[in-house]
Amino acid sequence: EKNMGGGEEVVVLDFWRSPYAMRVKVALEEKGVKYVTKEEDLGNKSPLLLEMNPVHKLTPVLIHNGNPISESLVILQYIDEVWPHSSPLLPSDPYLRSRVRFWGDFVDSKIYAAAKKLWPAKGEEQETAKREFIESLKLLEEELKDGPFFKGA
Missing domain, CATH: 1.20.1050.10 (Glutathione S-transferase Yfyf (Class Pi); Chain A, domain 2)
Incomplete structure:
Protein backbone atom coordinates (compact mmCIF):
# COMPACT_ATOMS: atom_id res chain seq x y z
CA GLU A 1 0.00 0.00 0.00
CA LYS A 2 1.21 3.45 -0.72
CA ASN A 3 0.00 6.98 -0.26
CA MET A 4 -2.02 8.11 -3.25
CA GLY A 5 -1.18 11.79 -2.97
CA GLY A 6 -3.35 14.42 -1.38
CA GLY A 7 -3.27 12.38 1.82
CA GLU A 8 -5.59 9.77 0.33
CA GLU A 9 -5.05 6.06 0.30
CA VAL A 10 -7.41 4.10 -1.93
CA VAL A 11 -7.18 0.31 -2.14
CA VAL A 12 -9.48 -2.10 -3.96
CA LEU A 13 -9.60 -5.68 -2.75
CA ASP A 14 -10.23 -7.46 -6.02
CA PHE A 15 -10.85 -10.87 -7.55
CA TRP A 16 -9.65 -11.12 -11.15
CA ARG A 17 -12.93 -12.22 -12.71
CA SER A 18 -15.35 -10.31 -10.52
CA PRO A 19 -17.72 -8.09 -12.52
CA TYR A 20 -18.53 -6.35 -9.23
CA ALA A 21 -14.89 -5.38 -8.66
CA MET A 22 -14.62 -4.34 -12.30
CA ARG A 23 -17.48 -1.88 -11.89
CA VAL A 24 -15.66 -0.32 -8.90
CA LYS A 25 -12.39 0.02 -10.82
CA VAL A 26 -14.18 1.54 -13.83
CA ALA A 27 -15.80 4.14 -11.55
CA LEU A 28 -12.46 5.03 -9.95
CA GLU A 29 -10.85 5.35 -13.39
CA GLU A 30 -13.74 7.50 -14.61
CA LYS A 31 -13.30 9.78 -11.60
CA GLY A 32 -9.52 9.92 -12.07
CA VAL A 33 -8.89 8.49 -8.59
CA LYS A 34 -5.55 6.77 -8.14
CA TYR A 35 -5.80 3.44 -6.37
CA VAL A 36 -3.93 0.24 -5.62
CA THR A 37 -5.44 -3.15 -6.40
CA LYS A 38 -4.86 -6.08 -4.08
CA GLU A 39 -5.78 -9.34 -5.74
CA GLU A 40 -7.60 -11.82 -3.51
CA ASP A 41 -7.69 -15.60 -3.70
CA LEU A 42 -11.27 -16.37 -2.69
CA GLY A 43 -10.27 -19.97 -1.97
CA ASN A 44 -7.71 -18.73 0.55
CA LYS A 45 -8.99 -15.38 1.80
CA SER A 46 -6.45 -12.95 3.21
CA PRO A 47 -6.62 -11.67 6.79
CA LEU A 48 -7.09 -8.19 5.27
CA LEU A 49 -10.23 -9.26 3.37
CA LEU A 50 -11.65 -11.02 6.43
CA GLU A 51 -10.99 -7.93 8.54
CA MET A 52 -12.32 -5.42 6.00
CA ASN A 53 -15.45 -7.39 5.05
CA PRO A 54 -16.26 -9.58 8.06
CA VAL A 55 -19.93 -9.95 7.09
CA HIS A 56 -19.74 -11.25 3.50
CA LYS A 57 -16.00 -12.01 3.31
CA LEU A 58 -16.08 -11.23 -0.44
CA THR A 59 -14.68 -8.74 -2.91
CA PRO A 60 -14.87 -6.01 -3.87
CA VAL A 61 -13.95 -3.91 -0.88
CA LEU A 62 -12.90 -0.30 -1.27
CA ILE A 63 -10.59 0.82 1.51
CA HIS A 64 -10.41 4.61 1.66
CA ASN A 65 -7.98 5.99 4.23
CA GLY A 66 -8.36 2.77 6.23
CA ASN A 67 -12.16 2.72 6.12
CA PRO A 68 -13.73 -0.28 4.34
CA ILE A 69 -16.78 -0.01 2.10
CA SER A 70 -18.34 -3.24 0.79
CA GLU A 71 -20.86 -4.19 -1.91
CA SER A 72 -20.24 -2.73 -5.35
CA LEU A 73 -23.37 -0.59 -5.70
CA VAL A 74 -22.78 0.90 -2.24
CA ILE A 75 -19.14 1.52 -3.20
CA LEU A 76 -20.25 3.33 -6.37
CA GLN A 77 -22.49 5.65 -4.37
CA TYR A 78 -19.61 6.30 -1.97
CA ILE A 79 -17.20 7.08 -4.84
CA ASP A 80 -19.67 9.53 -6.38
CA GLU A 81 -20.20 11.29 -3.04
CA VAL A 82 -16.51 11.47 -2.05
CA TRP A 83 -15.28 12.62 -5.47
CA PRO A 84 -18.27 14.66 -6.76
CA HIS A 85 -16.34 17.16 -8.90
CA SER A 86 -15.50 14.91 -11.84
CA SER A 87 -17.52 12.62 -14.08
CA PRO A 88 -20.75 12.06 -12.16
CA LEU A 89 -21.64 8.37 -12.21
CA LEU A 90 -25.38 9.07 -12.16
CA PRO A 91 -27.56 11.53 -14.09
CA SER A 92 -28.59 14.71 -12.27
CA ASP A 93 -32.30 14.12 -12.96
Whole structure:
Protein backbone atom coordinates (compact mmCIF):
# COMPACT_ATOMS: atom_id res chain seq x y z
CA GLU A 1 0.00 0.00 0.00
CA LYS A 2 1.21 3.45 -0.72
CA ASN A 3 0.00 6.98 -0.26
CA MET A 4 -2.02 8.11 -3.25
CA GLY A 5 -1.18 11.79 -2.97
CA GLY A 6 -3.35 14.42 -1.38
CA GLY A 7 -3.27 12.38 1.82
CA GLU A 8 -5.59 9.77 0.33
CA GLU A 9 -5.05 6.06 0.30
CA VAL A 10 -7.41 4.10 -1.93
CA VAL A 11 -7.18 0.31 -2.14
CA VAL A 12 -9.48 -2.10 -3.96
CA LEU A 13 -9.60 -5.68 -2.75
CA ASP A 14 -10.23 -7.46 -6.02
CA PHE A 15 -10.85 -10.87 -7.55
CA TRP A 16 -9.65 -11.12 -11.15
CA ARG A 17 -12.93 -12.22 -12.71
CA SER A 18 -15.35 -10.31 -10.52
CA PRO A 19 -17.72 -8.09 -12.52
CA TYR A 20 -18.53 -6.35 -9.23
CA ALA A 21 -14.89 -5.38 -8.66
CA MET A 22 -14.62 -4.34 -12.30
CA ARG A 23 -17.48 -1.88 -11.89
CA VAL A 24 -15.66 -0.32 -8.90
CA LYS A 25 -12.39 0.02 -10.82
CA VAL A 26 -14.18 1.54 -13.83
CA ALA A 27 -15.80 4.14 -11.55
CA LEU A 28 -12.46 5.03 -9.95
CA GLU A 29 -10.85 5.35 -13.39
CA GLU A 30 -13.74 7.50 -14.61
CA LYS A 31 -13.30 9.78 -11.60
CA GLY A 32 -9.52 9.92 -12.07
CA VAL A 33 -8.89 8.49 -8.59
CA LYS A 34 -5.55 6.77 -8.14
CA TYR A 35 -5.80 3.44 -6.37
CA VAL A 36 -3.93 0.24 -5.62
CA THR A 37 -5.44 -3.15 -6.40
CA LYS A 38 -4.86 -6.08 -4.08
CA GLU A 39 -5.78 -9.34 -5.74
CA GLU A 40 -7.60 -11.82 -3.51
CA ASP A 41 -7.69 -15.60 -3.70
CA LEU A 42 -11.27 -16.37 -2.69
CA GLY A 43 -10.27 -19.97 -1.97
CA ASN A 44 -7.71 -18.73 0.55
CA LYS A 45 -8.99 -15.38 1.80
CA SER A 46 -6.45 -12.95 3.21
CA PRO A 47 -6.62 -11.67 6.79
CA LEU A 48 -7.09 -8.19 5.27
CA LEU A 49 -10.23 -9.26 3.37
CA LEU A 50 -11.65 -11.02 6.43
CA GLU A 51 -10.99 -7.93 8.54
CA MET A 52 -12.32 -5.42 6.00
CA ASN A 53 -15.45 -7.39 5.05
CA PRO A 54 -16.26 -9.58 8.06
CA VAL A 55 -19.93 -9.95 7.09
CA HIS A 56 -19.74 -11.25 3.50
CA LYS A 57 -16.00 -12.01 3.31
CA LEU A 58 -16.08 -11.23 -0.44
CA THR A 59 -14.68 -8.74 -2.91
CA PRO A 60 -14.87 -6.01 -3.87
CA VAL A 61 -13.95 -3.91 -0.88
CA LEU A 62 -12.90 -0.30 -1.27
CA ILE A 63 -10.59 0.82 1.51
CA HIS A 64 -10.41 4.61 1.66
CA ASN A 65 -7.98 5.99 4.23
CA GLY A 66 -8.36 2.77 6.23
CA ASN A 67 -12.16 2.72 6.12
CA PRO A 68 -13.73 -0.28 4.34
CA ILE A 69 -16.78 -0.01 2.10
CA SER A 70 -18.34 -3.24 0.79
CA GLU A 71 -20.86 -4.19 -1.91
CA SER A 72 -20.24 -2.73 -5.35
CA LEU A 73 -23.37 -0.59 -5.70
CA VAL A 74 -22.78 0.90 -2.24
CA ILE A 75 -19.14 1.52 -3.20
CA LEU A 76 -20.25 3.33 -6.37
CA GLN A 77 -22.49 5.65 -4.37
CA TYR A 78 -19.61 6.30 -1.97
CA ILE A 79 -17.20 7.08 -4.84
CA ASP A 80 -19.67 9.53 -6.38
CA GLU A 81 -20.20 11.29 -3.04
CA VAL A 82 -16.51 11.47 -2.05
CA TRP A 83 -15.28 12.62 -5.47
CA PRO A 84 -18.27 14.66 -6.76
CA HIS A 85 -16.34 17.16 -8.90
CA SER A 86 -15.50 14.91 -11.84
CA SER A 87 -17.52 12.62 -14.08
CA PRO A 88 -20.75 12.06 -12.16
CA LEU A 89 -21.64 8.37 -12.21
CA LEU A 90 -25.38 9.07 -12.16
CA PRO A 91 -27.56 11.53 -14.09
CA SER A 92 -28.59 14.71 -12.27
CA ASP A 93 -32.30 14.12 -12.96
CA PRO A 94 -33.85 12.16 -10.03
CA TYR A 95 -36.04 10.02 -12.28
CA LEU A 96 -33.16 9.03 -14.57
CA ARG A 97 -31.01 8.39 -11.49
CA SER A 98 -33.67 6.00 -10.17
CA ARG A 99 -33.72 4.19 -13.54
CA VAL A 100 -29.95 3.72 -13.48
CA ARG A 101 -30.20 2.30 -9.96
CA PHE A 102 -33.02 0.00 -11.06
CA TRP A 103 -30.97 -1.35 -13.96
CA GLY A 104 -27.87 -1.73 -11.76
CA ASP A 105 -29.94 -3.91 -9.47
CA PHE A 106 -31.37 -5.75 -12.50
CA VAL A 107 -27.85 -6.61 -13.68
CA ASP A 108 -27.00 -7.96 -10.22
CA SER A 109 -30.22 -9.86 -9.56
CA LYS A 110 -31.05 -11.14 -13.06
CA ILE A 111 -28.09 -11.07 -15.46
CA TYR A 112 -25.33 -12.19 -13.09
CA ALA A 113 -27.65 -14.71 -11.45
CA ALA A 114 -28.62 -16.18 -14.84
CA ALA A 115 -24.99 -16.28 -15.98
CA LYS A 116 -23.94 -18.13 -12.82
CA LYS A 117 -26.55 -20.84 -13.54
CA LEU A 118 -25.08 -21.47 -17.00
CA TRP A 119 -21.72 -22.90 -15.99
CA PRO A 120 -22.68 -25.84 -13.77
CA ALA A 121 -25.92 -26.68 -15.62
CA LYS A 122 -26.29 -29.51 -18.11
CA GLY A 123 -28.90 -30.51 -20.67
CA GLU A 124 -32.36 -28.94 -20.38
CA GLU A 125 -31.38 -27.06 -17.22
CA GLN A 126 -28.59 -25.36 -19.19
CA GLU A 127 -30.96 -24.56 -22.08
CA THR A 128 -33.39 -22.94 -19.64
CA ALA A 129 -30.53 -20.95 -18.08
CA LYS A 130 -29.41 -19.81 -21.56
CA ARG A 131 -32.92 -18.59 -22.38
CA GLU A 132 -33.15 -16.66 -19.08
CA PHE A 133 -29.73 -15.13 -19.65
CA ILE A 134 -30.50 -14.09 -23.24
CA GLU A 135 -33.90 -12.64 -22.30
CA SER A 136 -32.30 -10.59 -19.51
CA LEU A 137 -29.65 -9.30 -21.91
CA LYS A 138 -32.32 -8.34 -24.46
CA LEU A 139 -34.17 -6.30 -21.84
CA LEU A 140 -30.96 -4.49 -20.88
CA GLU A 141 -29.98 -3.98 -24.53
CA GLU A 142 -33.30 -2.25 -25.17
CA GLU A 143 -32.51 0.21 -22.38
CA LEU A 144 -28.98 0.85 -23.68
CA LYS A 145 -29.92 1.76 -27.25
CA ASP A 146 -30.46 5.50 -26.71
CA GLY A 147 -26.87 6.72 -26.69
CA PRO A 148 -23.25 6.21 -25.77
CA PHE A 149 -23.94 6.53 -22.02
CA PHE A 150 -26.60 4.79 -20.01
CA LYS A 151 -29.42 7.24 -19.21
CA GLY A 152 -27.09 10.19 -19.77
CA ALA A 153 -24.80 9.18 -16.91
